[in-house]
Amino acid sequence: MxxxxxxxxxxxxxxxxxxxxxxxxxxxxxxxxxxxxxxxxxxxxxxxxxxxxxxxxGLTSAAPGSFQGLYLVVLDIEKARAELVGRGIEVSEVFHDAGGIFYHGHEGGDIVHRIGGQGREAGPHPDRADYGSYATFSDPDGNGWVLQEVKQRAPGR
Known part of the structure; x- marks a missing residue:
């Protein structure tokens, strides 16, 4: 199904x-x-x-701005970031996980999430690994979005 x-x-x-x-x-x-x-x-x-x-x-009882980690997958993280910035959206600089575990492929293929910007290193993933480069932005209430660069999806996706 x-x-x-x-x-x-x-x-x-x-x-x-x-x-x-x-x-x-x-x-x-x-x-x-x-x-x-x-x-x-x-x-x-x-x-x-x-x-x-x-x-x-009248749609939800959730607190405004309480949603975090809304992922938008993009082919080119720098181009997507530049387009949003050009539209007047405040977007973080591109970053990757300093420990190399914030992308698909680590220990069983799970994506590991870190809160509060911990473990971020400036710039795209050094190898431009799929699922490895990010940028973030928030709406006026603080709902948090994540741009994630993926050129080739993991098998089964």
Whole structure:
């Protein structure tokens, strides 16, 4: 049975502010539906993605800005970063994991995540290894996105 991950609901405090942010980032707005005073759903899809996300009012009880580690896979980390910066988005410098464990292929192929920027080393992965180079940005509420460079997917992906 196929199951496709389609939509994530991101908690935001100001729908219009978040809508303007994601529009300026170049994400496609799919819908903006208002039903009364207590419900609004705005759906965006990142360029080239099959998964979308919704922001709005009356969608979630999660705290605004509480989502972290929303990965956007890109072919060229530096080009993707430059495009977002050119659109006025504040993006971290490109980095890789100093211990070499923050990318696919370490001990069983799991991706190891580190919080708070620990273990980051400036610049792309020295070998430009797939799953090894990153940059981060956040929406106005602090929901955290990660750009990850992948040129060739791991088997089965």
């Amino acid at each position: 196929d199951m496709k991950f389609e939509v994530v609901v991101l908690p935001v405090s100001d729908v219009d502010r978040a809508k303007a942010f994601y529009d300026s980032a170049g994400f496609r707005m799919d819908i903006d539906a208002v039903v009364g005073d207590d419900f609004r759903c705005v759906q965006f899809t990142p360029p080239g993605s099959e998964c979308s996300f919704m922001i709005g009012k």
